[in-house]
Amino acid sequence: MHKRGENLSAWKRRYFALIDPPPEMNLGAAIYYFDNEKSLTRMLEIGEHTQKGQLFLEHVKKVRAEIHAPCLLVLFIVTCICKRSYWEGLNHG
Numbered sequence: 001m002h003k004r005g006e007n008l009s010a011w012k013r014r015y016f017a018l019i020d021p022p023p024e025m026n027l028g029a030a031i032y033y034f035d036n037e038k039s040l041t042r043m044l045e046i047g048e049h050t051q052k053g054q055l056f057l058e059h060v061k062k063v064r065a066e067i068h069a070p071c072l073l074v075l076f077i078v079t080c081i082c083k084r085s086y087w088e089g090l091n092h093g
Contacts, residue, residue, distance in 0.1 A: 003033060006086040014052065015040040016089070030054045031080075055080055055087065 002011040015037050020029040032051040034040040039050035064079040078089045 002090040004088050004090075011090060014089075017044065028056050028058045030056045055082065055085070 001014060001016055003014040003016075004011050014033040014035070017032050017034075017040055018029070019032055021027045032043070032054045034043070034050060035052050039052075042048045043050045059082045060080050062079075062081040064081075066079075078091075080087055080089075
């Protein structure tokens, strides 16, 4: 999946994981994103904090999804707007 944020408008390839940690951690569910698959695997397997960033779902104020189908290419764009951040995810379907 590709991601771009509020400050950098270029699409960057990222790896994502939706994680709902145990309640005793007091973190809440979040979408974590990583520079590469190795970083994602290290976090999921040994718990090392290798994420490039995260978006805590409790802070999401709005989610918007679009489907574009020019030339039979379907793009799914998901926009998340939070109090302090904005980012979009693009998946080539």
